[in-house]
Amino acid sequence: MKNKLTLLFFIxxxxxxxxxxxxxxxxxxxxxxxxxxxxxxxxxxxxxxRTLIENGYSGFEISGDFRVTKRFYAAVELGNEKKDWxxxxxxxxxxxxxxxxxxxxxxYENWLGMTNSINLGLRYGFSSxxxxxxxxxxxxxxxxxxSQVITNxxxxxxxxxxxxxxxxxxxxxxxxxxxxxxxAQLKRKITEDQPENFDNLYIPGFHRTYDYSKFGVGYGYSIxxxxxxxxxxxxxxxEEE
Amino acid sequence: xxxxxVVLILLMLAFKGCTRDDxxxxxxxxxxxxxIRFNNIDNESQYKKVVKLTVETDYEDxxxxxxxxxxxxxxxxxxxxSDTTKYRFIRTTGTGDDAVSNVDxxxxxxxxxxxxxNRACGFSTEFESLDITLEDEGSNNWIKGIQIKRxxxxxxxxxxxxxxH
Numbered sequence: 001m002k003n004k005l006t007l008l009f010f011i012x013x014x015x016x017x018x019x020x021x022x023x024x025x026x027x028x029x030x031x032x033x034x035x036x037x038x039x040x041x042x043x044x045x046x047x048x049x050r051t052l053i054e055n056g057y058s059g060f061e062i063s064g065d066f067r068v069t070k071r072f073y074a075a076v077e078l079g080n081e082k083k084d085w086x087x088x089x090x091x092x093x094x095x096x097x098x099x100x101x102x103x104x105x106x107x108y109e110n111w112l113g114m115t116n117s118i119n120l121g122l123r124y125g126f127s128s129x130x131x132x133x134x135x136x137x138x139x140x141x142x143x144x145x146x147s148q149v150i151t152n153x154x155x156x157x158x159x160x161x162x163x164x165x166x167x168x169x170x171x172x173x174x175x176x177x178x179x180x181x182x183x184a185q186l187k188r189k190i191t192e193d194q195p196e197n198f199d200n201l202y203i204p205g206f207h208r209t210y211d212y213s214k215f216g217v218g219y220g221y222s223i224x225x226x227x228x229x230x231x232x233x234x235x236x237x238x239e240e241e
Numbered sequence: 242x243x244x245x246x247v248v249l250i251l252l253m254l255a256f257k258g259c260t261r262d263d264x265x266x267x268x269x270x271x272x273x274x275x276x277i278r279f280n281n282i283d284n285e286s287q288y289k290k291v292v293k294l295t296v297e298t299d300y301e302d303x304x305x306x307x308x309x310x311x312x313x314x315x316x317x318x319x320x321x322x323s324d325t326t327k328y329r330f331i332r333t334t335g336t337g338d339d340a341v342s343n344v345d346x347x348x349x350x351x352x353x354x355x356x357x358x359n360r361a362c363g364f365s366t367e368f369e370s371l372d373i374t375l376e377d378e379g380s381n382n383w384i385k386g387i388q389i390k391r392x393x394x395x396x397x398x399x400x401x402x403x404x405x406h
Contacts, residue, residue, distance in 0.1 A: 087360050087361070087363070088363075089265075089360075089361070089362060089363025089364070090360060090363050090364070136355070136363050136364050137363050137364070138272060138321040138322075138355065138363065138364050138365060138366050139265055139269075139271045139272065139358065139362040139363045139364065139365060140271070140272055140318070140321060141271075142318045143304060144298055144304040144306055144318055144320075145318055145319075145320045145321055145322060145326075147321055147322065148322050150355070150364075197355075197356060197357045198357050199357060199359065199360065201360055211359040211360055211361060
């Protein structure tokens with residue numbers, strides 16, 4: 001909860017900055033806008049930090065995007081996660097890798113020479129993972145036979161899950177070609193392999209699942225570097241699309 | 242516009258994070274109880290109430306499940322940690338100083354199967370191949386006969402066994 005608030009704070013900061021930046025636009029109509037095109041590669045820094053501070057979690061994610069048109073970017077994220085999931089009546093361990101592939105649409109009109117973005121993106125997510133049921137309890141509210149913890153580890157291998165994801169990210173160029181970005185994700189499961197007589201409590205890339213809902217959420221905080229390949233000049237006057 | 246969308250989504254995420262589905266909701270089908278009917282030994286299809294029935298577990302520190310009730314059907318739990326459950330069925334007749342208790346000991350033997358419910362409720366147990374032994378006390382038993390109706394206990398919709406007395 002605490003880090004969500006922190007993220008909110010940073011996002012709002014970025015918005016204030018971008019709103020101010022918009023003022024005074026559309027003047028020098030003779031100076032061409034230079035747009036950089038290239039491949040941007042990055043890593044999610046939230047996951048390694050969580051790996052260090054959170055018990056029972058480890059993960060990393062690398063991301064890449066390629067600017068296809070002025071506003072559209074092809075985007076991909078690859079990652080790996082391990083997570084212990086402990087509930088009062090069940091505890092399980094999940095580990096596996098995931099890939100997310102899709103595109104971002106930059107909805108933000110940049111000021112001259114800037115390459116910040118507010119991206120609305122869609123992804124198709126795929127995960128391949130293993131899950132181990134570590135221990136469980138029989139639910140009972142009867143005092144005559146209180147349930148004991150049954151430790152009988154069962155491993156479920158070769159599970160897969162597919163989901164669709166809406167991702168909203170804000171990217172700021174903090175130094176030449178170096179970007180900091182923050183994102184929030186809303187996911188919806190399409191299909192998943194159900195382990196026999198159990199459920200997927202956590203899916204790498206999708207994160208935790210819910211008993212009565214197919215939705216999931218996530219966030220990321222990443223640092224990325226843009227490798228410029230070519231530049232394109234556009235003139236503000238002929239820019240209306 | 243976009244700012245609004247962002248704020249909306251972040252608010253949604255914040256509330257989503259607080260959604261609790263880690264409490265087992267009431268009314269969820271968990272481990273079923275054993276349902277017993279009491280019928281008349283002289284007319285096997287007729288229900289017959291037991292006058293003041295007490296049911297308690299037959300272990301060193303016994304737990305009382307039912308105490309001095311008048312009923313022709315009961316639902317009692319089976320032990321989910323063991324393949325046997327031992328009960329004392331006590332019929333009390335008379336009142337005050339004249340009260341006479343007749344204790345009959347029953348042992349339930351079964352196979353267990355643990356079934357996943359969900360993350361909040363964990364697992365439930367289903368019981369199969371139910372068998373019952375009544376400790377024989379000759380004519381002192383108030384339970385005259387037992388008939389197993391359903392030897393698989395997965396729900397409580399119908400009686401699993403009938404006890405004749």
